[in-house]
Amino acid sequence: MAFEFISAQLARQHELLRYRKRNTVQLDSQANNRIVIEGKSYLNFSSNDYLGLNGHQAINKAMQEGVDRFGASASASSLITGHHYAHQALENDICQWLNKPRCLLFSSGFAANLALLQTLGQSFQGKSAAEVEFYLDKLSHASMIEGAYHSEAKVKRFAHNNITQLTAQLAKSSNENKLIASEGVFSMDGDQAKVGELAKLATNNNAWLYLDDAHSIGVIGENGQxxxxxxxxxxxxxxxxxxxxxxxxxxxCNESLHDYLINFARHYIYSTAISPAVAMATRQSIAIAQQEQWRRDKIIELSNLFTDLLDKHIVLVPSQSSIHAIIVKKEEKALSVSQQLKEQGIWLSAIRPPTVAANSSRLRVTICANHNHQDIKRLAESLNKALN
Ligand SMILES: Cc1ncc(COP(=O)(O)O)c(C=O)c1O
Known part of the structure; x- marks a missing residue:
């Protein structure tokens, strides 16, 4: 039979307690921190809506106005006729916000990471991509790893946040084109890259620093930068x-890289531009993220409360972000805690390999600006019981 490995591999996923399935989710009309699954409402601690902006009236309105003005689709790739006023305006807003010369939009973060690493690491006109080196933090997101290893560049990994090891690796290189890649906030641990040290190392070694800020943007720093x-x-x-x-x-990025990506990044060139209505909605959410500091303050306040209320034997990965990881190691344990919380009306997904390393299954709690003190107390009480 053709593709027999499919059923064998799926059976193995079950055996390893790593089988994944989707749940069809509805937002609870009563509160945007709750979801309804199979008719039951849950308090959601597995959302990435860190600032609690999903469903915000002003963002919805911007999206509706965007649809009225541009339609739902860009109707072409950016280099043909898909780059609309809405896209340019969003790029300009981001440049101003982050104080960067240029910005380029992609259909997803996954595509953007692939585009950057594959385009910088591809050979052209006799130049070998072996003249390019990527240095990736061990815990870099799957899309960065995918992009790096599917390029022709030399890829080196350094242990998570290990500046000493990275320094030694860089010292051995005489390559002129070095890129250090890491995450502003790590997606499964919630801790931060040592940004200042990485920037200094990059400067001293004539390398570029590339940070994936998927979990930092809006949440960390002044004006959510x-x-x-x-x-x-x-x-x-x-x-x-x-x-x-x-x-x-x-x-x-800078002007020349921007131009280079427009000319050579296949994920950009051969893909429909994002919906202009989505671009308009995003402009509005960036404006709110910049202005409403209380959302960032609330994440910190609730995160501190969560740490205080957890029994002392429960260890959290230290974090200044919305993400709080409790590593329970075994898949079975993570699934069991997740199930116990589900029975109490709390949704907290178990994160298992290969998303995280073997024997580091975890509960990944996300604390968002739309949670309140009572929600955090409920969560802490349930975790204390499930993990005692
Ligand atoms: C660190 C990191 N980078 C990139 C991505 C991909 O972004 P997107 O969901 O927009 O594809 C994610 C998560 O989805 C992520 O956690």
Whole structure:
């Protein structure tokens, strides 16, 4: 039989307790921090809507006005006739926000990471991509790893946040084209890259620093600027699908890289531009993210409360972000805790390999600006019981 490996591999996923399935989710009309699954409402601690902006009236209105003005679709790729006023305006807003010369929009963060790494790491006109080196933090997102290894560049990995190891790796290289890549806030741990040290290392080694700010943008730094408020970052990528509550992504960089990506990045050239209506909605969410500091303050206040209320034997990965990881190691344990919380009306997904390393299954709690003290107390009480 053709493709027999499919059923064998799926059976193996079941055996390993790593089988994944989707749930069809509805937003609870009563509160945007709750979801309804199979008719039951749950308090949601597995959302990436960190600032609680999804469903915000002003963003919805901007989207509706965008649809009225531009329709739902860009109707072409950006280099043909798909780059509308809405896209240019969004790029300009991001440049101003992050103090960057240029910005380029992508259909997703995954595509943006692939585009950047594959385009910088591809050979052209006799130049070998072996003249390019990528240095990736061990915990870099799947899309960065995918982009790097599907390029022709030399790829080196350094242990998570290990500046000493990275320094030694860079010292051994005489390559002129070095890119250091990491995440502003790590998606499954919630801790931050050592942004200042990475920026210094990049400067001292004549390398570029590339940060994936998917989980930092809107949440960290002054006006929600993410890692850019901590140091001078050569290239910033961030998705709109998390704190900014829309979809798509951007890369902010200098003029020449911007031009290079427009000319050579296949993910940009051969893909329909994001919906202009989504671009209009994103402009509005960025404006709110910049202005409403209380949303960032609330994440910190509730995160501190959560840490205080958890029993002391429960260890959280240290975090200044919305993401709080409780590593329970075994898949079985993570699934069991998730199930116990579900029975109490709390949705907290179990994160298992291969999303995280073997023997590091976890509960990934996201605390958002639309949670309140009572929600956090309920969560902490339930976790204390399930993990005692
Ligand atoms: C660190 C990181 N980078 C990139 C992505 C991909 O972004 P998108 O969901 O827009 O494809 C994600 C998550 O989805 C992420 O966590």
């Amino acid at each position: 993410g890692s850019n408020s901590l140091a001078d970052i050569d290239i910033t990528m961030a998705t709109f699908g998390k704190a900014l509550a829309s979809s798509g992504a951007f890369i902010a």
